[in-house]
Amino acid sequence: MDADLKIDAMREGDIFRWSYRNPNASHGVYSGYHCCSRIAVFTNGLLRDTYWGLGCIDGRWFSGDAIRALDLEFVGNFADLKPANEHMADYFDDADIVDLNHSNSTRGNFYLRKGAVRSKAKMLEVARYRLDQSLSAERTAAWKSEQLRETIARIEAGETELFI
Structure with missing residues (x-):
């Protein structure tokens, strides 16, 4: 997706899977995807990677031009999701499941879209x-x-x- 079209349209709580458009380019103090979940949430005007949690100031974050350097895949918005147990994946269509678990947070990041039915x-x-x-x-x-x-x-x- 084109990040340029999305920056102004991002809402608080929007969730994206992200990657660098040019993975070989320099990305400031960060190199590659070390310590990244490659799942980001738009919060307080920044797109924050979830690897260290959203409250951590040391985590990877992007704003303005830095966001334009990313390929973004929109996942959903927290306002449209409800937390659920991972075993609920057996009962709902994949399109209704948002699994944000990653290597540094392997549990408790599983959601169902509101209104989803078995x-x-x-x-x-x-x-x-x-x-x-x-x-x-x-x-x-x-x-x-x-x-x-x-x-x-x-x-x-x-x-x-x-x-x-």
Whole structure:
């Protein structure tokens, strides 16, 4: 997306995934994406990366021309989201989920869009996936059981040089 068109339109609480338009260019005191979540929130006139939290003054932040150096993907606005537990992802369409967890904050950053309703399609997808996993575990357990039965029979027949 074109950041130039977005700067004046940004609202308090807007959330973006970001990257540098030119990752090889110098970005002031910062280099690359070290200590970045690459998730930013527009707050108090600044676009702040969430890696160190929004209240931290040492975190990465952008304003004015610096914002223009970014490719931004709009995620949503906190006013349109409600906090939720991560396990709720199994019940809602991906479009209704906003997962802002990252390497420096791995829990508690999961949201659902306000008005989202449980998705029959997503719930069936998850249930079918779990059934496939369960059936696979059953087949593996049955194979292991058969291998152990054969090993027991060979030991009982006098073979003692086997690995169990």
